[in-house]
Amino acid sequence: MSLLTDEVRAFIGREVTYEAPEPLGAAAIRYFALATGDSNPLYHNEAEARQSRFGGIVAPPTFVCETNQYMPGPIRDDGNMGHEWQLPIENARLLRGGNEYEFVEPVRATDQLKVAWRIDDIYEKTTDRGALLFVISEARYLNQHGRLLAIDRETNIYQELRS
Amino acid sequence: MADIADVKVGQEIPTLTKFVGLTEMVAYAAATWDFHRYHYDAEFAKSLGMPGPIVDGQMFGAYLAQMLLLWGGPNAFIKKMSIRYKSLVQAGEEVVCWGRIEEVDPDARTVTIEMGVRGADGRDVLAPGSAVVELG
Numbered sequence: 506m507s508l509l510t511d512e513v514r515a516f517i518g519r520e521v522t523y524e525a526p527e528p529l530g531a532a533a534i535r536y537f538a539l540a541t542g543d544s545n546p547l548y549h550n551e552a553e554a555r556q557s558r559f560g561g562i563v564a565p566p567t568f569v570c571e572t573n574q575y576m577p578g579p580i581r582d583d584g585n586m587g588h589e590w591q592l593p594i595e596n597a598r599l600l601r602g603g604n605e606y607e608f609v610e611p612v613r614a615t616d617q618l619k620v621a622w623r624i625d626d627i628y629e630k631t632t633d634r635g636a637l638l639f640v641i642s643e644a645r646y647l648n649q650h651g652r653l654l655a656i657d658r659e660t661n662i663y664q665e666l667r668s
Numbered sequence: 669m670a671d672i673a674d675v676k677v678g679q680e681i682p683t684l685t686k687f688v689g690l691t692e693m694v695a696y697a698a699a700t701w702d703f704h705r706y707h708y709d710a711e712f713a714k715s716l717g718m719p720g721p722i723v724d725g726q727m728f729g730a731y732l733a734q735m736l737l738l739w740g741g742p743n744a745f746i747k748k749m750s751i752r753y754k755s756l757v758q759a760g761e762e763v764v765c766w767g768r769i770e771e772v773d774p775d776a777r778t779v780t781i782e783m784g785v786r787g788a789d790g791r792d793v794l795a796p797g798s799a800v801v802e803l804g
Contacts, residue, residue, distance in 0.1 A: 533699070536698070537699045537700065539699070540696045540698070540699035540700075541692075541699075541731065541734065542692070543730070543734045545734070545737060545742075546742075554742075557742040558742070565733055566733045566746045571700050571702075571729070572699070572701060573700060573701035573702050574700075574701050576701065583704060583706075583712075584703035584705040584707075584709070585703070585704045586703065587701075601752065601754065603750070604750075604751055605750045606729070606748060606749045606750075607747070607748050608746055608748070608749075
């Protein structure tokens with residue numbers, strides 16, 4: 506049975522853009538570093554960070570791609586408030602996913618994000634265990650000056666649930 | 669701090685061991701504005717067929733970046749990271765991040781590193797992926 510219905514296929518090329526209501530902020534950067542047990546002074550010590558190639562405090566690389574801070578909210582019933590495509594995939598479960606990050610410029614507390622999400626492709630593979638649906642999305646993170654900070658290319662693979 | 673002149677293909681970079689308890693998971697959820705209940709709500713996780721609260725895979729991306737920069741130093745910049753999630757991790761597990769030098773480009777001053785994350789039982793939490801790090 507195919508997971509790649511016309512309704513699902515219609516999502517290819519769909520785009521959504523979000524604009525953060527405020528800059529990232531130094532506290533958010535320190536929060537992420539604290540939460541991941543990372544005491545790298547680049548993330549909280551301006552005097553030390555100034556001596557590095559970055560000239561000041563920067564964010565941990567994956568922070569900008571993983572925070573939902575730029576989203577308006579509210580928090581949904583399942584606790585999620587991140588971007589979701591809400592693909593009408595039926596009879597399938599998320600099997601695994603992966604991320605390809607490209608970090609273009611260091612991210613700073615003064616950056617105010619503009620995030621553009623796009624579904625690049627959706628395709629299907631048939632295996633002897635059923636259909637596998639591949640959803641490839643890309644999020645581009647820019648700051649308020651239009652500078653590209655990072656790209657996150659995400660692959661989610663759904664497996665057909667057979668009864 | 670790694671010097672491009674000293675880096676050799678096949679070298680292993682120092683591993684990074686992380687304990688991922690429920691506290692760490694809650695802190696990460698809050699720091700990333702991601703309050704998805706299956707990361708801290710046992711009943712909700714079980715209702716989805718999971719054994720208990722499961723770790724957000726993105727935490728491992730952050731740990732891998734930490735490992736790379738502990739090795740690379742304050743003038744290193746990670747240009748790319750490619751990761752693939754393989755097995756679920758429950759609250760209370762200890763994981764080990766590992767990396768091995770795959771390629772060195774002295775002109776670009778970049779190093780390609782094969783890397784991954786293993787659980788305490790040796791299983792692949794993340795399938796081997798790769799990173800490109802620019803050294804200062």
